[in-house]
Amino acid sequence: MKTIITFTFFLLLSSTAICQAPPIQWQKCYNYNPGYISKTINSDYIISSNTNPFFQKGVLTRIDTLGNIKWEKTYGGTSDDALTFVNSTNDG
Numbered sequence: 001m002k003t004i005i006t007f008t009f010f011l012l013l014s015s016t017a018i019c020q021a022p023p024i025q026w027q028k029c030y031n032y033n034p035g036y037i038s039k040t041i042n043s044d045y046i047i048s049s050n051t052n053p054f055f056q057k058g059v060l061t062r063i064d065t066l067g068n069i070k071w072e073k074t075y076g077g078t079s080d081d082a083l084t085f086v087n088s089t090n091d092g
Helices: 004-019
Strands: 031-039 045-050 058-063 067-074
Touching: none
Parallel strands: none
Antiparallel strands: 031 045, 045 058, 058 067
């Protein structure tokens, strides 16, 4: 019985240590619902998002490693134009 209790206790401790989330480095809120985030070759991030669920326009936002917006561009016309995926290119 002692062996089973010790093993269970060890298993609980080890699973708690493995399942911990990494510490948050920074946290910011942006105006749109993010769809996909991709890292660029110069360590920035580009985010594809959409304005709202009723009259969607696609939005691309580029942020630096601290979450500061470097640029933002809205795409779309009079109908729904949603962005679902983004990928960086070799030239950044």
